[in-house]
Structure formats: structure tokens, C-alpha cells
Amino acid sequence: MPKENGTSVVKRAMSEIVESVNRAENLLVPEQVNAIIETLLKARDKKILVVGAGRSGLVGKAFAMRLMHLGYQVYVTGETIAPILRPEDVVIAISGSGTTRLVVTSSKIAKERRGAKILAITSYPDSPLARLADQVAVIVGRTKMTRTEDSYISRQIMGEHEPLAPLGTQFEISTMIFLDGVIAELMHRLGKKEEDLEARHATIE
DSSP states (O other), X not given: OOOOOHHHHHHHHXXXXXXHHHHHHHTOOHHHHHHHHHHHHHTTTSEEEEEEOHHHHHHHHHHHHHHHHTTOEEEETTOTTOOOOXXXXXXXXXXXXXXXXXXXXXXXXXXHHHOOEEEEEESOTTSHHHHHOSEEEEOOOOOGGGOOXXXXXXXXXXXXXXXXXXXXXXXXXXXXXXXXXXXXXXXXXXXXXXXXXXXXXXXOO
């Protein structure tokens, strides 16, 4: 196989990622999205805890930052300042596979012991995380779970190339864009402008 220059690989990878985002957008279930929006609108006076591990956790932190800009009382799991949850507080749990131990365990404790409402974002609607959640948004994407020996052999037989977006990249990027879309909808519903968010942006960077 001829060696590709860096620009060629970069462009093909970007195209692959964009296609996966478009697929995720087309497969969104409006009822799921609307339910999450309504829950967040009703949680203005509640605490919100964002739970995620690895790169999904970084996506969660980016979403938490925007919720803070909108005036929400939001925290990220693992922070020393995260307070105790109360009934009707909200947990936003992000896991492509829906099996990430930290995310599933944290969500289970928050729901069963603290009475919090769980909003799950995952690629697998039948996963442990989705089953315990009160609301689920399914974001289709290739997660680490889908990389098996059978899938590798299948790609070889079909002449398909090795994915250029490794592991859970497609889920993570699609989820970040989805959550930015949620922020845009919340801004619209709450009558917020960019200036309102900027007023709450950190000024010590």
C-alpha cells in the first residue's frame, strides 16, 4: 500500500468523523432530545452533576462549563467541591458503551441512595447505564465495544479500511456537538444571548 502524506490522512479522517456526526444527527430521536431539554429547563434551581470517564469525561466538562455560563449550579464528578445530591437533582451520565464502571456505579448510587434523576447519553439503549436511567439520549457512534476480532475480519473480507477515528472518537465528538446543540436550544428557550454567557466566563485565564 503506497504511503499517504499527512495531509491526505488528516482530510480522510476529518471526512470520516464528519460523516459519523451527520449519521448521529440523522438518527437522533426527537422525543429523547425534547425530554432532556425539558428536564434541564426544570432543573434551574437544582444541582447538576456531570459524570464521565476518559475522553467522555472531558466532553462532560465542556458541557458543564457551558451550563455554568447559563447560570446552572453544575459540578463534575471527582471535584472536591461537588456537594451531596438531593432528590430531584440531576446526573448527566456519559458513556458510549453504557458499561463504564465509574459512570454506571456513580449513577446507580445517585439514583438509589440520593433520589437523583439520571440522564444517560450512550450508544447502547440496552446497556446497564441506559436501563437504570430515567431518560436516555442515544448517540450513534463507533465505541471501543465495537472493536472485536470478528469486526476486524469482516472489514478485511469486505476490503474496508481500518477506521481513522480510533476507539470511541466518533461517539465522543458526536456527543460534544450534540451537547453544544442542547446549549443552543437552552439559550433560545431561556432568552440568553452570547453576551449573557460571556458575563459569566472566567476572567483570570
